Each structure stands twice: as structure tokens, then as C-alpha cells.
Amino acid sequence: MKQSREKKISNGAVVFSYLFLILFTLLTLLPVIWMTYSSFKPMGEIMMHPMRWPSNPSLANYKKAFEFGHISIAFLNSVLYSVIATGGTVLLALAAGFALTKFGFKSAKIYMAFFTLGLLITVNSVITPLFIMETNTGLYNTRIGVILPYIAFGLPTSILIAGSYIRGIPDALVEAAVIDGASYTAIFWKIVLVISTPVIATIAVLSFLGNWNEFLLVFTLTSGQNMRSLPVSINSFAGRLNQDYGLQFAALVIGTIPMFVFYVFAHNSLVKGFGEGAIKE
Amino acid sequence: MIDIRQKKRSYFALLMPAFLVYISIIIFPILMSFGLSFTKWKQFKMVGFVGISNYVNILKDPVFQRAIWNNIQIMLVSVLGQIPLGLLLAYLLYRKWVKGTKFFEMMIFLPITISSIVVALLWNRVFSPVGLYTSFIRQVTHNPDYVVTISESPRFAMIPILIVLLWQYTSLYMVIFLANLQRIPESVFEAATIDGAKESTIISHIVLPELTGVIFTCSVLAISGSLKSFDLVFAMTGGGPVNYTTVMALYLYQQTFTFSNYGYGSAVSIIIVILSVGLISLSNRLYARAQKSIN
Numbered sequence: 001m002k003q004s005r006e007k008k009i010s011n012g013a014v015v016f017s018y019l020f021l022i023l024f025t026l027l028t029l030l031p032v033i034w035m036t037y038s039s040f041k042p043m044g045e046i047m048m049h050p051m052r053w054p055s056n057p058s059l060a061n062y063k064k065a066f067e068f069g070h071i072s073i074a075f076l077n078s079v080l081y082s083v084i085a086t087g088g089t090v091l092l093a094l095a096a097g098f099a100l101t102k103f104g105f106k107s108a109k110i111y112m113a114f115f116t117l118g119l120l121i122t123v124n125s126v127i128t129p130l131f132i133m134e135t136n137t138g139l140y141n142t143r144i145g146v147i148l149p150y151i152a153f154g155l156p157t158s159i160l161i162a163g164s165y166i167r168g169i170p171d172a173l174v175e176a177a178v179i180d181g182a183s184y185t186a187i188f189w190k191i192v193l194v195i196s197t198p199v200i201a202t203i204a205v206l207s208f209l210g211n212w213n214e215f216l217l218v219f220t221l222t223s224g225q226n227m228r229s230l231p232v233s234i235n236s237f238a239g240r241l242n243q244d245y246g247l248q249f250a251a252l253v254i255g256t257i258p259m260f261v262f263y264v265f266a267h268n269s270l271v272k273g274f275g276e277g278a279i280k281e
Numbered sequence: 282m283i284d285i286r287q288k289k290r291s292y293f294a295l296l297m298p299a300f301l302v303y304i305s306i307i308i309f310p311i312l313m314s315f316g317l318s319f320t321k322w323k324q325f326k327m328v329g330f331v332g333i334s335n336y337v338n339i340l341k342d343p344v345f346q347r348a349i350w351n352n353i354q355i356m357l358v359s360v361l362g363q364i365p366l367g368l369l370l371a372y373l374l375y376r377k378w379v380k381g382t383k384f385f386e387m388m389i390f391l392p393i394t395i396s397s398i399v400v401a402l403l404w405n406r407v408f409s410p411v412g413l414y415t416s417f418i419r420q421v422t423h424n425p426d427y428v429v430t431i432s433e434s435p436r437f438a439m440i441p442i443l444i445v446l447l448w449q450y451t452s453l454y455m456v457i458f459l460a461n462l463q464r465i466p467e468s469v470f471e472a473a474t475i476d477g478a479k480e481s482t483i484i485s486h487i488v489l490p491e492l493t494g495v496i497f498t499c500s501v502l503a504i505s506g507s508l509k510s511f512d513l514v515f516a517m518t519g520g521g522p523v524n525y526t527t528v529m530a531l532y533l534y535q536q537t538f539t540f541s542n543y544g545y546g547s548a549v550s551i552i553i554v555i556l557s558v559g560l561i562s563l564s565n566r567l568y569a570r571a572q573k574s575i576n
């Protein structure tokens with residue numbers, strides 16, 4: 001069976017596949033590899049021999065990046081923003097998803113449609129009023145002032161994903177627990193959250209990636225060095241007007257590494273999340 | 282017996298945290314934006330209502346018209362570049378004509394994890410006079426003075442940005458298409474191959490009809506994504522030189538945060554919302570009509 005199938009495949013298709021996939025992989029990886037080894041070269045060598053491997057690899061650029069760029073605090077902020085906002089999004093989305101799919105109230109449909117509307121609204125359509133609101137309420141330049149919008153913008157997609165998963169949990173399971181005298185809150189914590197682990201992973205990975213790489217909100221809603229996240233900090237000390245290329249390369253590598261590590265561990269959930277997110281047709 | 286009042290209370294207790302956060306951070310600001318779009322601001326203070334004059338001035342501004350055109354270019358590259366390329370990559374990986382498909386998939390999908398800011402600054406280096414691309418072209422053409430000048434051209438300044446967008450997002454569509462291809466039962470392919478169907482027949486009679494829904498979803502994703510592009514352009518060119526590469530979101534950002542013109546900025550954001558809702562419902566309608574004519 002397998003034999004006969006393989007015979008049918010023309011050599012042309014195989015050769016084309018290899019060429020195309022190898023070409024695409026090279027185009028993807030070469031800039032990243034070049035960036036990485038260039039970060040170990042001093043400025044002079046980058047200018048003279050842009051393509052060559054470093055003749056004398058050194059960590060000087062990284063030292064400078066940590067000294068000038070306040071990278072450590074930016075990294076810590078990125079971790080805080082991403083972890084807390086992801087936790088918030090997961091919890092609120094699952095609670096809402098449970099309420100909207102398992103209670104049978106008529107208003108659920110309206111709420112669901114209302115949340116879906118949020119898919120059409122992007123950060124830049126609310127940034128002006130959000131900035132005014134945060135300046136007037138004292139939330140401007142605070143961590144909570146960044147985390148709350150992160151949670152809010154994560155909600156529409158997450159509620160849709162959570163809702164469609166929780167809908168699939170058998171009603172009998174919830175009803176049995178109610179008859180046993182369990183409160184709905186207890187059911188949420190002890191049954192819904194436990195059963196939903198796979199979908200929690202998907203939602204968490206997608207939100208975390210989005211939050212970690214977010215730029216506009218932190219950039220416009222904070223002003224102090226101490227509140228900056230990694231992308232904002234990298235842009236401000238190693239942005240396009242910076243002339244120290246070595247420092248810039250080091251900053252870019254620092255900005256890339258955490259997500260590479262994340263990618264290695266979360267690759268499957270990411271593929272699942274992105275892939276299945278669009279299956280709902 | 283289940284107490285209906287207690288049930289209702291639990292319902293709201295579970296729903297309200299999400300609802301309140303969503304209302305106060307997304308819905309309320311949108312409404313506020315709409316109100317603000319009819320006002321004029323000076324020195325951080327509202328100085329009065331100006332009717333629709335903000336909208337009129339925006340639409341008349343050549344910089345905004347340029348921004349719209351640039352957004353359209355991004356949209357075209359997304360829909361006609363990223364989606365077909367992503368589909369082709371997904372198909373090649375799905376058919377497993379090559380060894381190591383998992384490796385290829387993992388490597389090609391990798392840019393999705395890198396922040397747009399890093400991507401932008403990296404590609405600025407790649408295209409710079411001491412960059413990877415420039416050095417490569419110099420070696421191939423034996424012209425040691427070659428530099429990238431297209432980014433200075435009033436007509437083609439967007440091209441480097443468009444190339445980077447292809448680099449960054451094609452794999453997203455690849456992954457979406459791959460997930461959907463994998464849902465087509467293997468037996469369908471085997472039956473077709475045994476019947477001696479040509480590859481082109483398999484593609485046009487099995488693959489494309491199966492994927493029309495997803496292709497449509499991806500187009501909607503691509504369209505709404507192109508209208509909001511900000512980070513990459515902001516970090517790569519800042520809209521320059523002389524607004525050649527500005528986009529709507531960047532125009533909005535400058536109005537609000539550089540000139541503190543909150544009314545004008547809000548009007549820009551309302552225009553962006555109207556455009557994206559309009560384009561998405563238009564494509565919805567086109568899709569429905571196409572479906573009808575097929576059946």
C-alpha cells in the first residue's frame with residue numbers, strides 16, 4: 001500500500017518540496033543567526049566585516065546593554081505583566097465561559113455576542129480615551145494600569161475558546177454536583193477548572209505570547225524607566241536611531257532568548273492554539 | 282431543590298468580573314472616543330465641540346490618504362502574499378514528500394515568537410549598508426558600493442516593510458492551514474491516489490474546497506491585522522522618510538501623543554473601527570454570496 005503510494009509521487013514534487021522548504025527555512029533562520037553571532041563582535045568589526053564570524057567573541061556588548069538599558073528591571077516587568085495578566089485572563093474567561101454555557105439563562109446569548117464584538121476592537125481604537133482615563137484616575141504609569149488592559153484585550157478570544165470547550169462538558173456532571181449540594185462556585189473551582197486543563201493551556205500560551213510582545217499599551221500608558229517592559233525598553237535604548245550596532249544586536253538577542261525558551265516548551269500548545277483558533281467555522 | 286435565585290446570583294458572580302473589566306476598558310473607551318471625536322483640544326484641555334470638522338480635516342489630509350494607501354498595501358501583501366504562501370508551505374508539509382517535516386515546521390514558525398520591535402530593528406540592520414542583505418548583494422553582483430535605496434523612494438518606500446511582514450506572519454497561516462489539512466481524512470487522499478488522480482486534481486477537487494472556510498477566516502484575520510499594524514512600522518521607520526511609510530495607527534498615535542490633539546486622534550480611531558467593521562462585513566457578505574452561487 002505504502003509502496004504503491006510512494007511510487008506515484010513524482011520526483012519533481014519531492015525536489016520542489018525540498019528546495020522550497022529549505023529556502024524558506026534559510027530565509028527564516030539566517031537573519032536570526034546573523035544577529036546572534038554579530039552580538040559578540042565589537043562595533044569596528046561589524047562595520048568592516050558584517051558577514052564574518054566574530055574573530056574575538058566577547059560579551060562586552062551584553063555588559064553595556066545591561067548597564068545602559070536597565071534590562072533587568074524591564075525583564076522583571078515583562079514577567080510580572082505577562083504572568084499576572086495571563087492568570088487574570090484565564091480565570092475571568094473560564095468563569096465567564098462557564099456562566100455563559102452551563103446556566104441556561106436567556107441573557108447568555110446577548111453577553112456572548114457582546115464579548116465577540118470585542119474581536120473587532122483593537123488597542124489603537126481605545127488608546128486615546130484609555131490614556132485620558134488613566135491620567136484622570138491615577139492609573140497612568142502604574143503596573144495595574146498596564147495589567148488591566150492586557151486582561152481586557154485577552155478576554156474576547158479567550159471567552160470564545162473557553163466557552164466552546166466548557167459547552168462540551170456533560171450537563172449531567174454539573175447537575176449531579178448541584179444535587180449533591182455543591183455551590184456553583186465550588187463546581188467552578190473543583191470541576192470546571194480541573195476538566196478544562198487542556199484549554200487552559202491553550203488560552204494561557206496564546207495570552208502569554210501576546211502580552212510578552214505587546215508594545216503600544218506599555219509604551220503609551222507608562223513613562224518611567226521602572227515600568228517599562230522588555231520591548232519598550234529595547235526600543236528606547238537600542239531603537240533605530242541608535243548608532244552602536246553591537247549594543248543593538250545584544251539588545252535584540254536579549255529580547256529574543258526568553259521567547260525562544262518559551263517556544264521550545266510551548267511549541268505544541270502554540271501550534272494547537274493558533275491552528276484550532278481558526279477552525280471554528 | 283435548586284434555588285433559582287441562588288443560581289442567578291452565581292451566574293452573575295461568575296460573569297461580572299470579566300464583563301466589568303471588558304466594559305470599562307474596551308466598550309466605555311470606544312464610546313468615549315466617539316464623543317471625543319467631535320471635540321477640539323488645546324494644551325491638554327477640551328476647548329469645545331467642532332462637529333464633524335475633525336473627520337473632514339482627516340480625510341482631506343494628504344498624510345492620512347498616504348496612510349490609507351500604505352495600509353492597503355499591507356492588506357494586499359497579507360491576503361495575496363502571506364495566505365497563498367502559507368497555504369503552499371502547509372500543503373508541502375502535509376503531503377510529507379520530504380523528511381523532517383516537523384523540523385521545517387518548527388523552524389519556519391519561529392518568527393511568530395519574536396516581538397515586532399525586535400523584528401523591525403533586526404531587519405533595519407539586515408538592510409543597512411553594513412547589513413546581511415546588502416553584503417550578500419555586493420558579493421553576488423561584485424558591486425562594492427551597493428546600498429538599499431528603495432526605502433527612500435516615495436513610491437516604493439513600503440517594500441522593505443512588506444517583505445518583513447511576509448517573513449513574520451506567513452508561518453501563522455501555514456500553521457492554521459496545516460491544522461485544518463490534518464482534519465481531512467487520510468482515506469480521501471488514498472482513494473484519490475489509487476484512482477490515479479493527478480496532484481492538480483487533488484488540490485482543486487479535495488484540498489481547496491475543504492479549506493474555503495478557513496481561507497476566508499484567514500482573510501478576515503489578515504484584513505483586520507493589516508488595519509491595526511503599528512509596532513513594526515513604528516520601530517522600523519517611524520513612518521518616515523517624510524511620512525512615506527506612515528500608517529493609520531501611526532497617524533493616530535502622532536495626533537494623540539505628539540500633538541496632544543485628543544479629539545482629532547479619537548476621530549482617527551473611529552475611522553479605523555468603521556473601516557475594519559465595514560471591510561469585515563463586506564467580506565462576510567461576499568463569502569455568503571460565493572457560497573450560494575457554488576451550491
